[in-house]
Amino acid sequence: MKQRSHWQDNLRLVGLCLTIWFVVSFGFGILFVDALNRVQIGGVQLGFWFAQQGSIYVFVALIFFYAWRMSVVDRRYGVEED
Amino acid sequence: MDLQTLTYLVVGGSFALYIAIALASKARSTGEFYVAGKNVHPVANGMATAADWMSAASFISMAGLIAFLGYDGAVYLMGWTGGYVLLALLLAPYLRKFGKFTVPDFIGDRYGSQAARVVAVVCLIVISFTYVAGQMRGVGIVFSRFLNVDISVGLGVGMAIVFFYAVLGGMKGITYTQVAQYCVLIFAYTVPAVFISFQVTGMPIPQLAFGSSVVEGGGVLLEKLDQVVTELGFAAYTSGSKSRIDVFFITMALMIGTAGLPHVIVRFFTVPRVRDARMSAGWALLFIALLYTTAPAVGALARLNLTQTIQPGPVGTALGNLAYADRPEWFKTWEDTGLLRFEDENGDGRIQYYDDANIEFSATAHSYGWRGNELRVDNDIIVLANPEIAGLPDWVVALVAAGGIAAALSTAAGLLLVISAAVSHDLLKSVFARRISERSELMASRMSAAVAILVAGYLGYNPPGFVAQVVALAFGLAAASLFPVILLGIFSFRVNKQGAIAGMLSGLAFTLGYIIYFKGVFVAPFAENSPENWLFGISPEGIGTLGALLNFAVAIGVSAVTPAPPAEVRALVERIRVPS
Structure with a gap:
């Protein structure tokens, strides 16, 4: 039972992270790139910036966020390693 | 001192370093040979993964590719980084918990089938050899360009170095040389980039120079670039020319392919704990991102430089x-x-x-x-001439040579190791000679590494006509064959061996067939490789995404009409889902 809830929490977290992953890269960088390009931030069109810079920064942050949250979840259910 | 001597010194010095590391980290057991004794610090593994991942193409060709593709270059930038998110969230921690040595190990055990294991080995060998041929070619080219030696000599020296640390040290030797190679290559990449950024925009950080104003004549860099290139009839830099659907599918295929590449996955078998595997993926992507966020700035700056010079x-x-x-x-x-x-x-x-x-x-x-x-x-x-265009001192040029060689060697070594492990461990130990002792298995793995190096060297010297197409092939196949069945093996209890085998084979056949149809590997293409002929407007580079979807659908469909896997498989899946 404990294991099942641990897995459910993991799935929720993975779902959240993958949604963000999809929105910044495929959403902002590809599908809505033209709309976002109407906005300029610091001399770069926003859609173009997400496609060539921003999404990569978000990817890095997402992995560290997931690793951190999962270690919290592991401890909550007492399944952490040593 | 002239440039030639300096280059020899810098490259020779880097080789001495790799050999010293190899001598200090000789593998004494199969565990050390295959997965470095599962003892690698997550940050060190992150660096090793970054060097493993970034090939000669990333180092030498990518910035130039982006410079001429403009916005469309995003497929590589996002595609070759976003896969790490999939890897960190969907595969790496669970495979680390599984705790054996190779990717086919997991597929064989999870699906309780030697046939599935052998299919996985075949996919792995095809993917890794197509990839490694390009790397060996890269080693030869860097040698011949910077050191003025014949391509075959460059190739021979490169093979000897890899032979030394891969055969002797196995994964343990490779890991620590890759850490050193990462440091060499990232330093060699960023130093010229910083100088060029400063010269053109007055802002030394390339990632910020991207949005800065140019010093000469004023105006924001990207706007200026758009204006300069469109005046000469080229597509605007920030808009690109591929269709949206194709950009979407190529990016997705490269992401899924990255997460399915065996030499990348296996790096996460080398860390001590599950939570190290999660963190280590973050470090790896951070180290990769240093180069991948610099490259588009270098591309844009160099394109402007070149156009305005002419x-x-x-x-x-x-x-x-x-x-x-x-x-x-x-x-x-x-x-x-x-x-x-x-x-x-x-x-x-x-x-x-x-x-x-x-x-x-x-x-x-x-x-x-x-x-x-x-x-x-x-x-x-774009990358090779950057230091000269910016008028940088000779030692920077020499450093770029050492960096290019480091990038090619580190990737080649990682690929050769998964090939040798697949042969000695997955074919020999697990299928053909199950009673073989650990000492003989270690010997066999060294021998298969040696043979793999020779084959790779041959492919590098006599590249098959399709070498230019291999990137699409390797990524498409990894996406369509391995990724879906590994993922389903973790996230589903129900998918069984019939489903997995049918899924892998159909994904592989579809993707391979589509690429051959338009690109003609070994045979003449059957149709012209142009958007009108493509299925849903998806180019062969992006077809791996459809192949992966097909693999998922077939695996789930076939499993639904065949018996559920036995109780021990269920227990295995339960076990890998929690860290302890």
Whole structure:
């Protein structure tokens, strides 16, 4: 039972992270790139910036966020390693 | 000291370093040979993964590719980084918990089937060999360009070095040399980038120079670039020319392919704990991102630099173009290598560089007295010539040579190791000779590594005609064959061996078939490789995404009509889902 809830929490977290992953890269960088390009931030069109810079920064942050949250979840259910 | 001697010294010094590391980290057991004794610090593994991942192509060609693709270059930037998110969230921690040595190990055990294991081995070997052929070629090219030796000599030296640390040290030797190689390559990449950014925009950080104003003549970099290139008939830098659906599918195929590449996955088997595997993926991507966020800035800066060098004055005026006689020194150097080629089509002694495939602009160009584009620029020149264009000291040029070689060697070694592990562990130990002792298995793994190096060297020297297509092939196959069944093996209890085997084979056959149909590997292409002929407008580079979807659908469908896996498989899946 404990294991099942641990897995459910993991799935929720993975779902959240993958949604963000999809929105910044495929959403902002590809599908809505033209709309976002109407906005300029610091001399770069926003859609173009997400496609060539921003999404990569978000990817890095997402992995560290997931690793951190999962270690919290592991401890909550007492399944952490040593 | 002249550049040649300096380059020999810097490259030779880096080799001495790799050999010293190899001697200090000899593998004494199969566990050390395959997964470095599962004892690698997550940050060190992050660096090793980054070096493993970033190939000669990432180092030498990518910035140039982006420079000429503009927005479309995003497929590589996002595609080759986003896969790490999939890896960190969906595969790496669970495979680390599984705790064995190879990717086919997991597929064989999870699906309780030697047939599934063998299919996985075949996919792995095809993917890794197509990939490694390109790397060995890269080693040879870097040697011949910077050290003026014959390609075969460069290839021989590269093979000898890899042989030394891969055969001796296995994964343990490779890991610590890769850490050193990462440091060499990232230093060699960022130093010229910082100088160029500072020269053009006054902002030394390339990632910020991207949005800065240019020093000469003012104006924001990307706006200026859009204006300069469209005046010459090229597509605007920030808009690109691929169709949206194709950009979507290529990016997705590269992401899924990255997460499915065996030599990348196996790196996460080497850390001590599950939570190290999660963190380590973050470190790996951070180290990769240092290069991948610098590359687009380098590409944009270099494109502007190049265009303005050739077209210093207004477009269409008689004196607007650079006179060939006045070309800068670096131009001459790279003409010698054939990476820059000038042909005076209209005989005016000046260089016209424009998009003559753009029909509308060609008419305008004709009225200026231009008779076709006169300059051919190889992508690779952007990184290779950068230090000279920026007028940097010789030691930076020497460093770029060492960095290019480090990038190629580290990737080649990682690939060769998964090939040797697949042969000695998955075929020999697990299928054909199950009673073999650990000592003989270690011997067999060293021998298969040696044979793999020889084969790779041969492929590098006699590249099959399709070497240019191999990137699409390797990523497409990894996406369509391995990724879906590994994922389903973790996230589903129900998918069974019949489903997995049918899924892998159909994904593989579909993707391979589509690529051969348009690109003609070993045979002539069956149809012209153009958007009108493509299925849903998806190019062969992006077809791996559909192949992966097909694999998922077939695996789930076939499993639904065949018996559920036995109780021990269920227990295995339960076990890998929690860290302890």
